[in-house]
Amino acid sequence: MADEIKMKIEEEQEGTQVYSVPFPKDLSQLKDMAPIVIKFPWQVDYIHSYGQDSPWFAGVSNKKLLATKCMDEKCGYVCATPRLACPVCGKEMDWIELPQQAKVHTFTVCHFGSETFLPECPFVLALIEWEEADTLFLTRLLGVDPLKPTLDWIGMKVQAKFLRLSKFKPTDVYFVPAE
Numbered sequence: 001m002a003d004e005i006k007m008k009i010e011e012e013q014e015g016t017q018v019y020s021v022p023f024p025k026d027l028s029q030l031k032d033m034a035p036i037v038i039k040f041p042w043q044v045d046y047i048h049s050y051g052q053d054s055p056w057f058a059g060v061s062n063k064k065l066l067a068t069k070c071m072d073e074k075c076g077y078v079c080a081t082p083r084l085a086c087p088v089c090g091k092e093m094d095w096i097e098l099p100q101q102a103k104v105h106t107f108t109v110c111h112f113g114s115e116t117f118l119p120e121c122p123f124v125l126a127l128i129e130w131e132e133a134d135t136l137f138l139t140r141l142l143g144v145d146p147l148k149p150t151l152d153w154i155g156m157k158v159q160a161k162f163l164r165l166s167k168f169k170p171t172d173v174y175f176v177p178a179e
């Protein structure tokens, strides 16, 4: 029994390793000590389910833009940003395909963004509208100069573009002015 009781923790070679940390003889100097800062690599495998939004991502990876349409004939509400329960009547919605040409409803120029978008700043975020849909779709608008924004962009015809290598993210699709 005594053999099974651990007396020592095994040393590991992983993580932060520190050697020869300076230490004052006079403990009163410790309050002036600079903070210790450590840096170490950190990786997590994040598992995230797209759940009922999965068909939308399957769509963009196949260069198709999907929306959902209320199955109630009288309602028929269409969400360009899909959801499976109708926000108007609560009935179930069906998947439909949206045209890849649409119009700019409105836009903003972002001079700051989250980490992913920082290298792209300034960039244009636009709300896209379809005659076939009742809600708008938030996306990036490329092919215009973000430093020369003009109200002429509102109502402009735009064309969907898709990343060739899908990342399974909403940013797999963006829009450019239609030719």
Ligand SMILES: [Zn+2]
Binding pocket: 070, 071, 072, 075, 076, 077, 086, 087, 088, 089, 090, 091
């Ligand atoms: Zn409905």
